[in-house]
Amino acid sequence: MNVTTELHDFIFNGHLNYVPHLSIDCAVFGFHDNQLKILLLRSKYLDGWALPGGHIQRNEHIDIAAQRILKERTGLDKIFLKQYQTFGDPDRLKTQSSQYFLNAVQLPIPPNNWLMERIVSIGYYALVEFSKATPTPDLFTEECDWWDIHQLPALIFDHDHMVDLALQTLQAQLHYQPIGYNLLPDKFTMPELQKLYETILDKPLDRRNFQKKIMGLGILEKLEERKSVGPHKSPYYYRFNEKNYQEALTEGLSFGF
Amino acid sequence: MNVTTELHDFIFNGHLNYVPHLSIDCAVFGFHDNQLKILLLRSKYLDGWALPGGHIQRNEHIDIAAQRILKERTGLDKIFLKQYQTFGDPDRLKTQSSQYFLNAVQLPIPPNNWLMERIVSIGYYALVEFSKATPTPDLFTEECDWWDIHQLPALIFDHDHMVDLALQTLQAQLHYQPIGYNLLPDKFTMPELQKLYETILDKPLDRRNFQKKIMGLGILEKLEERKSVGPHKSPYYYRFNEKNYQEALTEGLSFGF
DNA sequence: TTTTATTGCGTACTTAATACACAATAATAC
DNA sequence: GTATTATTGTGTATTAAGTACGCAATAAAA
CATH class of the missing domain: 1.10.10.10 (Winged helix-like DNA-binding domain superfamily/Winged helix DNA-binding domain)
Structure with a gap:
């Protein structure tokens, strides 16, 4: 299956496999060269970098979904993952990124399409061993790479907010958990x-x-x-x-x- | 509008107003007679007590939804509310409570009805001044009352787990926040x-x-x-x-x- | 007026957090 | 080889925070 048909299938039939109105976004932290790094993707159809994320299968536990999504992006199993916040602003996706997406995919997507509706995203943060993780793009991803937490590129939607809060949570957790x-x-x-x-x-x-x-x-x-x-x-x-x-x-x- | 028609409307048309696959449940804490209390409801159509909860309107921020839901149950505005966990087990509603509901409502609800599908619930905990809150049942609620946290009745679905985690979160927060x-x-x-x-x-x-x-x-x-x-x-x-x-x-x- | 239970305020003790000192040592330069 | 250098391993003194406990003051009831 090529990119175009797979994208078409995801957009028009994705709701059959995945729970609509919900998504997962993960802040994956790694440590390399004395820098705290975070894993980011650049989609072929979006105008900025994004946290690795995805949707929840119809009969899948949300924690398992997060594991599955990160396995695909890093190759790793049994990742240390913690839910830290659910993001529920009804307008969180109503940014220029959405318009960019519509132009980029070149497909007639109706407003009632499952991806055009309001989506609440469950935020997880993950800790992985930098050298063991293999950043892996999928078909829709142009690039997938580590970024220094202090020098992030422009992020889509509310992902900058997600990164902020994930880092704050990690800092707080550090005082109680052996990280x-x-x-x-x-x-x-x-x-x-x-x-x-x-x-x-x-x-x-x-x-x-x-x-x-x-x-x-x-x-x-x-x-x-x-x-x-x-x-x-x-x-x-x-x-x-x-x-x-x-x-x-x-x-x-x-x-x- | 009487109970029967309102219930019918909620079951068969609720998805028009509310985001499907998502709900909110709130652990509302109060303090009275030197006891930590929690607000619980007993639905006319369920076989146990439940946390006050509800659904999110199509264009409503989840935090606002939680405030709205609790305003209806307590009469209070601007409640201290904190999101503490999102519950995403695909089988969390597949308990005897669901069967009890189907028998109790006496309506032909198809399996693809929005209330029969898998629902992920966003958990909030709230702190309210006991004497100012007025436990208020709605049309579908038989009773609405405070319970001592140490002597809880049988709860529906995964609400016992929700209470446990809310209490744990509150205890942890107590060390950093003036509560x-x-x-x-x-x-x-x-x-x-x-x-x-x-x-x-x-x-x-x-x-x-x-x-x-x-x-x-x-x-x-x-x-x-x-x-x-x-x-x-x-x-x-x-x-x-x-x-x-x-x-x-x-x-x-x-x-x- | 005495009794009672509880409050306000204070002091000693213990543990945890912070600041800082110095000898040991592995690769490099000569 | 031997001196140099930057860094590591270990220790001690000081300060702050947390814990334990003593006792006089007092408001209502007996």
Whole structure:
């Protein structure tokens, strides 16, 4: 099936498979080069970048739908995903992006088409390991790539608002939930973990106090191995203790930065 | 319009006014007799108690819809309302309650009717001043009343889960947001405020430390007047300082119970 | 006038958060 | 080899926040 027929099918028959009036949008965070990154797509039929998103199948749990959508965009299973807000402004799609879409698709879409109606979007944020994720465009996507959270391109609809709120939520969660596990490779050094926290919170932390606090949580274990990173003392590798980490996820923690 | 024709109209024409596949359910909290209460309805056509809820009008913001729904049930305007979770299990309505409904309404409802389809519900929690709210049943409601949060009746669908999560959210919020304002009368005593916090957190707090901490936030002002409550020293009245309270709402606070 | 339960205010103790010091060390330069 | 350099590992002192508890004041009832 080529792009044109698939697009046609999605527009005119999508409501048969998907729940109308609802969508999902995901803010997918990654960490690379000491920067917090977010995954964005540029659609062939829209005038800006967008959060990865999609629709919910007729008999699908919304959490499963979010997992499915992100599997298609990143190749990853069992992603750390959290619902953070549902966006329900009736005019959230009534921007110039909509007009651009109508011009771009070159199809006679009636106003009562399921995609032209008011859509409420459920916002999720996700944490993924940058190096394991493979940004994957679909047929309707021109580009799919990571962007530094501090240098975002123009986003469509209300997606800038969605990113703002997702980041705020992540920052707040950081104080109760052990978050590094989903964003870092299996083993990592203490300076790397600290940089991650500093990047998300957007403020510097004291190296020695950070180590004390994070080790005090009891979810990390120090390895024998050290990482060679320059003309100076080499830091040890650490990894999350799976069992204690899972416990901390359900019980919650108390940081205090 | 009598009950039967209004019900008929809602079932068969409701989708013209309301967004299908979506609903709103609200956990409305009040405080009375040193108990945390929640507002529940018993529908004429359902076999248990339910959270007050409803549907979103075609061109209505979801937050406005929640306000409208609660205005109808309590008579109150500008209620403190917060979205806390969207419930999207495709089978959340497929319980015995649905069968009971079909028997009770005695109408030939086809399976493709908008109320028979899968509905995703947006959960809000609300805080209201018990004495100012007037529980108001609608045409389809048999009873509408406050229930002690610790002695709830059988609830329909997934409403028990909704209540659980709303309470958990409220408890968590209590640590960052000045919450008493919405649940207490304009002026109140320190023991009353403390009782509210103890009730929500479900644990005792030290009287003297509580006073220190709560006054340290700078959102309360002590009045000259005292309340006469028994054969012992009379407590002062306090009230929220409107300006500082609003500031605290946006800035957030840091408690630590 | 005494009794009673409770309030207002205060002080000691413990724990958590913050600030800062210094020796150890791995790659590089010479 | 040996000195240089930037960074890491570990520790201690200080400050702030949280917890535990004491006691005099007092308003209504006995």
